[in-house]
Amino acid sequence: MIYREAGQFKATYSADQALFPIRQDQVGVAILLVIAYIVVPFVGNDYWLGSIFIPFLVLSLAALGLNILTGYAGQLSLGTAGFMAVGAFAAYNFAIRVPAIPLLLNFALSGLCAACVGILFGVPSLRIKGFYLAVATLASQFFIEWLFTRVGWFTNYSTSGVISAPPLSIFGHSLSSVWSRYVLTLAIVTVMALGAKNMVRSSVGRAWMAVRDMDVAAEVIGIRMLRTKLLAFGVSSFYCGVAGALWAFLYLGTVEPQAFDLARSFQILFMIIIGGVGSILGSFLGAAFIVLLPIFINIGSGMFGHAFRADTITQIELILFGGLIIFFLIVEPHGLARLWRIGKEKLRLWPFPY
Amino acid sequence: MTFFLEVLVGGLLSGAMYSLVALGFVLIFKASGVFNFAQGAMVLFSALTLVSLLEKGWNLWMCLGITLAGMVFLAYLIERIVLRPLVNQPPLALFLATIGLAFAIEGIAQAMWGTQVHGLNVGIPDVPLNVKGLLISEFDIFTGIIAAVLVAALALFFSKTRVGRALRAVADDHEAALTVGIPLRHIWVIVWAVAGIVALVAGIVWGSRVGVQFSLVLIAYKALPALILGGLDSVPGAIAGGLLIGASEKLAEVYVGPFVGGAIESWFPYMLALGFLLIRPEGLFGEVHIERV
């Protein structure tokens, strides 16, 4: 009833190929954007904006990047955090070596740096597959972490190897308030998410999906493996690189190489599995789930947990986190995005499901 | 030259310790096609259980028996709660489930036995031996022997016993194995239990070396390059991979490390494994899969 596309006729091909062809979707996205851009900044306080929404958005972006690679092009990667590190350190070096560089250009260039590194480490994917590839991508993860710890040039020879973001401004406005950083993050993420949505339905995206479903078959029908796979690595790393730069500049302010360790890569992998492999929306749902869950469990156990000893509670949090991941995989291996799709199917008929 | 030999031998013996951990991965992958990321957590769980029982002042063999029973029970629970509902799901989902499992096992282990750091001494001697000017640790030789015995036993188990052959059938295809009448559930419990025992052995060896503490879960990362270098589904591969990785990483750290700032042990094994994989994408001893459209 609510979600029914009957009666919406498309008169032109371009209307049929729109990003959101169904009116309910258009309205939904519009409402979502209004909430994100207008309601949230006014309602949320600094804690919510700065410690929940910004990391959520940044990690969504990284999850989106990994989803392009793993969900659409089918290449399992455990090196996501490494590419984020490249983005973060590139952004830092651009900022201190070329102080006049505009912030957005800086982020774009950092993303490009990460893309180059990603393409380089993507080359083995032409030969190695599956779990072998996943473990091989750990090489990039550990190597990049080591490189930024070891080579002083990347951290401008700071004794400790920690980089910290210089004072930021965009078009002359200082980004000192949490509110302004939130809006900038949101704007970047919105643009890049729409870009990704567009990309995955283009010929490139369809080539990726063909490779994912079976790369031998894809090669047989004339998809060029080299270009398609490396492009997936490049685009994915671009997204991760920008996410890394945002993480360092707009969220934490300071970053050491260990901020992008393997645990981060796994965290992002979790996001796309829980959210939905091969779904743009899923990247956001998964990020929300993985970012918020430990915090909520922590707050919740602080409220209800006085009956237990404090260290037991912490372990219960850990068990609960692991258990929920298994639980989700069992009840819905296709992730939260699939639940959303099922919900839409139901809404189509509701309240007369006959 | 002596120094070179010393590094080489030391590296090979370290490699044997990596193999012990890699073996656990191989077992489960070989028998169920699951890349079990919880192996490190299982090492922690078994070692922590053993050491906590020992600290109650009980007899070593009794503690070992109880811990073994615990690992079998854990295997049963894993099969019941995690694997059975996920039959025929894509390998990625199973892989992720084992990561969730790793969190849960880490939590359970720490909730049961606390987060304290323990020393473990099961009586393996640890004095350096001087063999013709080479300094070799007795402990490491002991480890090497344990690894060799385990591998021989497992190789026999897989090739000569009925259960072992059933395991290999299951790995090839869950449904086909079910069709020909292999009891999938029992098989999985058995293989996870065996992996649990291997984890216990690794836990004892590593635990007496670095102490029983949470960081034991991290030894999985030392085992992974050995694992893919040898081939995910090959028991001898895990050993060969371990030795190769151990020796070359030590040599690299000593002879290349100083020129690039050191601490290259974190990534060098992975790069080496990557290099080998470019030549042999299924690892040195891994089964070659022919892909057809």
Next chain:
Amino acid sequence: MQTSKKWFSILCVAVVSGVAAPVATVQAADQFVPVPIYRTGPYAAGGTGIFGGMMDYMHMINERDGGVNGVKLTWEECETEYKVDRGVECYERLKNKPPTGAAMFHPLSTGITYATIERGAADKIPIVSMGYGRADASDGRVFPYTFTMPINYWNQNTAKIKFIGTKVGGMDKLKGLKIANVHHDSAYGKETIPILEAQAKKYGFHVKHYAVAHPGLEQKAIWLQIRQDKPDWIILRGWGVMNPTALKEAARVGFPSNKIVGVWWSGSEEDVRPAGDSAKGYIAAGFHPAGTDFPVIQEIMKHVQNKGKGHVEKDRVGTMYYNRGVLHGIVTVEAIRTAQKKYGNKPLTGEQVQFGLEHLKIDEARIKALGATALMSPIHTDCRDHEGGGMVKFQEWNGQKWVTITDWIKPDFALTRPLIEESAAKYAQEKGIKPRTCK
């Protein structure tokens, strides 16, 4: 599918209600101190031990004295898992707790310290990194809201060289010695490299740095190299599992453990116990000794632990980490007390507590009154110096417990202060901070 949806909605409801419900258990007239603890993961022993000691001390102050001049202390734990982003989230969650916000924040991790320094300065909440974090934050002109008392890494390191000097029979005997610096390959581990280089130049010894890859489970290559290089002394700058592994490997290559000097993050019971006999004779620095025979620890036993209200297992009282936590508690309480002299006996804001931290005067008389004689060295902070001139004691592990083997050793402030100021000035320039002028 039906069940899954049901479960999902239950989960959603639980999550939403968990957030929406107000988390207000703090009384109106209490002073709030956040506790960003880590109870799980590889470093849990440090998190539970130190914050356990700190909470026990604050609890004791509440029980025995009815709070600080009548103002009760309250605290809330927040699990960081030793991760920077979780730590920042904890900081943001707890900084505005009623009634007056966080009095100060103990990050208890190098990464979280770095990430909260700027936030603390912006929010006017003191970041107190006791014996860790940025050494150059001891310059109060550039870092008004960061404190490193009682002593930072650089000064610890100079004390260590002094200790080695006394061991070899005078500082002039250091000339020509070979010292190996075995350090964790991270921000924390690399922090002392420049100061060691500076000292090597001053005293004429040779220093060589050996980086151990995180987490340090495998160090054979490093120790074979050390055996080859034959250093006279080793400085061990480890963290977590790297420490026992290093001690074991040292024994294996035949390096005497009484020639290894560890930093205070390599000097807890948890660091040596797993190494067994290999650790016997090993020496570690500390800004406090271990043990329970200090009046303040006895008071805690009486008022908190023996009543079953302890925040950590009873058998850990008096361990290195625990006593460090008690010191955290003493500094916290004394800073609040000092600030109360100026602002009155009521809950204070972080900005007001900053005054207390900056005007700390814990002299021998005060230490005696606190019941902490020999547990801590005097601390005097001012606007310029946020470190307070702490000193270092060295202890030896006898296989059972830590035995103090030196009196307080004074670091080489004359050497480090200019370096601290230089490094702080560089930071100020990068960040566009205009240093305060101190009278």
